[in-house]
Every structure is written in C-alpha cells, then in structure tokens.
Amino acid sequence: MAFEQLKLEISSLFTQMQNEPEDKHEIYLALREKLGQLKATGMPLPEDLVRLEHELEAEFSSEQRKRE
Template sequence: MAFEDIKAEIGLLLSRMQNAPEDAHELQMLLVEKINELKAYGLPVPEDLQNLEDSLDAELRARPQA
C-alpha cells in the first residue's frame, strides 16, 4: 500500500475519532494498525501521529474499566 493511501486512511480514522469519541478504543486500535503498516513498509511515522497514539493510549488506560 502506498504512503499516500495509508495517510488517507489515517485521516479518515482521525475524522471518525472526532465524530464518534465513544468508539475511541476501537479507533485507537485501527490507528495502531496503520502506524504499524507504515513501519512495516519502512516508511517514517510522523511524530504527531506517534504522539497522538501515545496520548490515546494513556487516556484509555486512565479510564475506569466498565
């Protein structure tokens, strides 16, 4: 998959996160998959995306388990 395709998919995920924050955990998992795709292709992971993933991870860990 081309870098531009992965970037477009990440953009869609970010839009979904804004529109449906209740699905944050699922969307975070999808974001991690896309970041891993970038790494698998030897492509750079933009620092802002890595920071976002780290922030989401910390936020989700801080939430009480239902």
C-alpha cells in the first residue's frame, strides 16, 4: 500500500475517533494495523501516532484489569 494512501486512512481514523468515540477500541486496532503497514514500508512512524497508540493500549489494559 502506498504511503499516501496509509496517511489518508490514518487521517480517516482520527475523524472516526472524533465522530464515534464509543468505537475507540476498533479504531485503536485499525491504527495498530496501519502503523504496522507503515513500518513495513520502512517509513518512520510519526511519534504522535505512536504515542496515541501507547496511550490507547494503556487505557484498554487498565480497563481490562478492572474487569478481572
């Protein structure tokens, strides 16, 4: 997948996150997938997106621990 296409898809994820915050987990999974694709191209990962991925991961891990 072309770099520009990945950027568009990541941008779409942000729009989705703003419009549908209840679907954060699905968006997080899609973001992880897109970052993985970007990494596979050898392109550097945007630090803000990596940070967002880590923040969401920590949030979901915390929620999981609370349920257990």
